[in-house]
Amino acid sequence: MSAKPVYLGVIGVGGVGTAFLNQLSRLPSPPQLILLARSTQTLLSPAPAYTPSIAPGDWATAQSTPSITKAGALSVDEIASYLSSAPGRSVLVDNTSDPALASAYPTFLKKGISIVTPNKKGFSSDLSLWKDIFASAAQGSSLVYHESTVGAGLPVISTLKDLVATGDEVTRIEGVFSGTLSFLFNIFAPVSSSGSSAPWSQVVAQAKELGYTEPDPRDDLNGMDVARKLTILARIAGLDVQSPESFPIESLIPSELASLPSTPDGIQQFMTRLPGFDSQMTRIKEDAEKNGKVVRYVGSIDVPKKEVKVGLQLFDKDSAIAGLKGSDNIISFYTKRYGANPLIVQGAGAGGDVTAMGVTADLLKALERLR
Amino acid sequence: MSAKPVYLGVIGVGGVGTAFLNQLSRLPSPPQLILLARSTQTLLSPAPAYTPSIAPGDWATAQSTPSITKAGALSVDEIASYLSSAPGRSVLVDNTSDPALASAYPTFLKKGISIVTPNKKGFSSDLSLWKDIFASAAQGSSLVYHESTVGAGLPVISTLKDLVATGDEVTRIEGVFSGTLSFLFNIFAPVSSSGSSAPWSQVVAQAKELGYTEPDPRDDLNGMDVARKLTILARIAGLDVQSPESFPIESLIPSELASLPSTPDGIQQFMTRLPGFDSQMTRIKEDAEKNGKVVRYVGSIDVPKKEVKVGLQLFDKDSAIAGLKGSDNIISFYTKRYGANPLIVQGAGAGGDVTAMGVTADLLKALERLR
Numbered sequence: 001m002s003a004k005p006v007y008l009g010v011i012g013v014g015g016v017g018t019a020f021l022n023q024l025s026r027l028p029s030p031p032q033l034i035l036l037a038r039s040t041q042t043l044l045s046p047a048p049a050y051t052p053s054i055a056p057g058d059w060a061t062a063q064s065t066p067s068i069t070k071a072g073a074l075s076v077d078e079i080a081s082y083l084s085s086a087p088g089r090s091v092l093v094d095n096t097s098d099p100a101l102a103s104a105y106p107t108f109l110k111k112g113i114s115i116v117t118p119n120k121k122g123f124s125s126d127l128s129l130w131k132d133i134f135a136s137a138a139q140g141s142s143l144v145y146h147e148s149t150v151g152a153g154l155p156v157i158s159t160l161k162d163l164v165a166t167g168d169e170v171t172r173i174e175g176v177f178s179g180t181l182s183f184l185f186n187i188f189a190p191v192s193s194s195g196s197s198a199p200w201s202q203v204v205a206q207a208k209e210l211g212y213t214e215p216d217p218r219d220d221l222n223g224m225d226v227a228r229k230l231t232i233l234a235r236i237a238g239l240d241v242q243s244p245e246s247f248p249i250e251s252l253i254p255s256e257l258a259s260l261p262s263t264p265d266g267i268q269q270f271m272t273r274l275p276g277f278d279s280q281m282t283r284i285k286e287d288a289e290k291n292g293k294v295v296r297y298v299g300s301i302d303v304p305k306k307e308v309k310v311g312l313q314l315f316d317k318d319s320a321i322a323g324l325k326g327s328d329n330i331i332s333f334y335t336k337r338y339g340a341n342p343l344i345v346q347g348a349g350a351g352g353d354v355t356a357m358g359v360t361a362d363l364l365k366a367l368e369r370l371r
Numbered sequence: 372m373s374a375k376p377v378y379l380g381v382i383g384v385g386g387v388g389t390a391f392l393n394q395l396s397r398l399p400s401p402p403q404l405i406l407l408a409r410s411t412q413t414l415l416s417p418a419p420a421y422t423p424s425i426a427p428g429d430w431a432t433a434q435s436t437p438s439i440t441k442a443g444a445l446s447v448d449e450i451a452s453y454l455s456s457a458p459g460r461s462v463l464v465d466n467t468s469d470p471a472l473a474s475a476y477p478t479f480l481k482k483g484i485s486i487v488t489p490n491k492k493g494f495s496s497d498l499s500l501w502k503d504i505f506a507s508a509a510q511g512s513s514l515v516y517h518e519s520t521v522g523a524g525l526p527v528i529s530t531l532k533d534l535v536a537t538g539d540e541v542t543r544i545e546g547v548f549s550g551t552l553s554f555l556f557n558i559f560a561p562v563s564s565s566g567s568s569a570p571w572s573q574v575v576a577q578a579k580e581l582g583y584t585e586p587d588p589r590d591d592l593n594g595m596d597v598a599r600k601l602t603i604l605a606r607i608a609g610l611d612v613q614s615p616e617s618f619p620i621e622s623l624i625p626s627e628l629a630s631l632p633s634t635p636d637g638i639q640q641f642m643t644r645l646p647g648f649d650s651q652m653t654r655i656k657e658d659a660e661k662n663g664k665v666v667r668y669v670g671s672i673d674v675p676k677k678e679v680k681v682g683l684q685l686f687d688k689d690s691a692i693a694g695l696k697g698s699d700n701i702i703s704f705y706t707k708r709y710g711a712n713p714l715i716v717q718g719a720g721a722g723g724d725v726t727a728m729g730v731t732a733d734l735l736k737a738l739e740r741l742r
Contacts, residue, residue: 026538154714155526155533162526162732167397318694328712337724341699343525347714354708361533369740 003371007050007086008363009035009079009113012095013059016118016148019356020095025057027360031367034086036062037074044069050086076104084111089370091143093359094119103129106136109144114370116362118148118355123235124228127242130235143366148358150177150229151329151349159345160236160333169336170237174300177229179327179350180220181297183212186324189285189294191317200281201274208271212327216262218270221252223297223310230299234308237301241308250311252297254280288314294322320344374742378421378457379734380406380450380484383466384430387489387519390727391466396428398731402738405457407433408445415440421457447475455482460741462514464730465490474500477507480515485741487733489519489726494606495599498613501606514737519729521548521600522700522720530716531607534706541608543705543713545671548600550698550721551591552623552668554583557695560656560665562688571652572645579642583698587633589641592623594668594681601670605679608672612679621682623668625651659685665693691715 008031010021017038024030032053034045043062045053046069054062062068074082083090092108094101094117102122105115106129115122115133122133123146137144150156163170176182188203198206204221207213213220227244234241241247251258254277260266288295293314298321301308315322324330329349332342348354379402381392388409395401403424405416414433416424417440425433433439445453454461463479465472465488473493476486477500486493486504493504494517508515521527534541547553559574569577575592578584584591598615605612612618622629625648631637659666664685669692672679686693695701700720703713719725 023538153533153708155530155716158529159526162524162728162735165735166728166731167394168728318689320691320694323689323691325712337524337722337728338719341696341718343716343718345526345714345716347704347712348709351708357533357537357539357708360537364533364536 005088006031006370007090008033009083010093011037013038015352016355017095019352020359021056023360042071042074083113106132109136109142110140112140114143116145120149120228124231145362147362148355153354153357172334175331177226177299183327185296199278216267218253223249226299226310234301247308376459377402377741378461379404381464382408384409386723387726388466390723391730392427394731413442413445454484477503480507480513481511483511485514487516491520491599495602516733519726524725524728540707546702548597554698556667570649587638589624594620597670597681605672618679
């Protein structure tokens, strides 16, 4: 295990991207960063020497370093060709949520470029892309790591893969998979009824102000983010889920407000009209309380029945799901070996630092295998 | 990543060992099992060809297979020499709890033989052995995996290593680390006071009958198993813990009964005299109840204060630790990145199948790097 050089390309410098670059800059023996791309600009170590490399903690400075090549946005083929010509194995870290880039993973993987990413799109879109990704990795002897696509840095994907690879039978996976929806329901319907009695629309507005929702909160309320995560877990558990649209998703967007455009004006209208639908959510909450329960937005996979479901469900007040705090995720794996009590993973499932941690840990695992 | 042959030696065919061999026999592309040792006998693939290999799911039959070499117990040097002469990389899986074998890990590792094990002894004895193990692995370019030394198959070691390796600051680790003590307190002091009111000695007797305790229950009640697990975690978190005796351990063995011999007769005497000390445990339980709390046996590591503690502690009835079921473990990691809400891992932390699962998953990770 003498250390061979490994070359690194990184795309995306948003919240996760910046946190990742910071973590990368503090690794004891980091790979050489030779490509750093954001939407309009690409920094490159000049070929054919692929040196000097870009300082990850200080990429803004690299923009004005004469020895670093600057280019506009490169095409997938240009990036793949540049990385695969480096004098060693290479890894592409995709810190975007771009579906177009995700659909190009097979191109990279076939050329021997490994992929590490928190981008859900490649693993939760059409089943054919999923199959293409793993077939291409086998063909190119390259690696794919995507821990942060579910539960951010929490050990969810790795745990499920270990259960499956060692021959356990996973029978059921359930939990709270969205930090945003966790926060909304922990505030809206707390276990102790002495808690908040703020109407639903007000809790949504509060979460939006705190930056806990997407710019358009409907991107959280439509359940699609949770559906994508469940698609990934179901596929690892062995189910051929065609797409996240192939199972029932309960949307929390009132149908009357679904078609408002996703423009600033449309979002504003949505927020203004949302209070008109508060009574629906209040009724659901109060019905739960009458039965001594609380309502939560959860996802579940019944493996033997091949059923995936995303939506509202009632839980006993002393259950682990009801007791969740802040924007925490909780994921329970029921398996043959673990018996009646599931293997549970719980903690922050969103945020730049913890998402980047999953990416960095994945990168370290890839490096261990490539060096 | 073309598959190079990897050769496997396995020591121990007890509960964990047998479950591991079963899991090994069902892997899609298992390594070649060339050595299988139990206390009195060793099966070997004949050198120098190191073929045929031993069928892991059917090792009893291998005993009567003429082409398999039979020997008595081999010395460490004999095993190391045999494995390191195999025509490829080799891995030794130690499924015993033997301290002598654990103290020989450096010998194996220096010769390039990787170690995978649930045996706590190598990692929780004197600090010099811990340091020797990892220095020897670096020297021999060999690997060390020991997930099942804490929490059996639960992702505890790997999670802590990821947190540390990616630069998070782990501030506190706490939890219930013993399946046996979890069971004892979940029965003795349940959250709902309408539960059992069986005296302590009766709960211990019940657990012993169910096979949940060691043959001598004092091996659980002395807290040493928990102290060993905390020693391992504290060391990974960066603390130089000299040995599991270098911090306070609260023993649940009445001092009057500590010196009874560990013979069948001594154990019998211990069980007979234990009811005489029930009032002490009842008082602790009732004092907790008066404050609306329950008592649990936990371990904790305060990293900045460099403090490790093992013993009884009171918990709110709605806390995750109080709500634990059966013989489950729960481990909470408090870190800078995760903030106020810890990263929590929970589930069965003992049992042959789940312990073996951690060993098998570790072996698969070693194979990914060695092939």
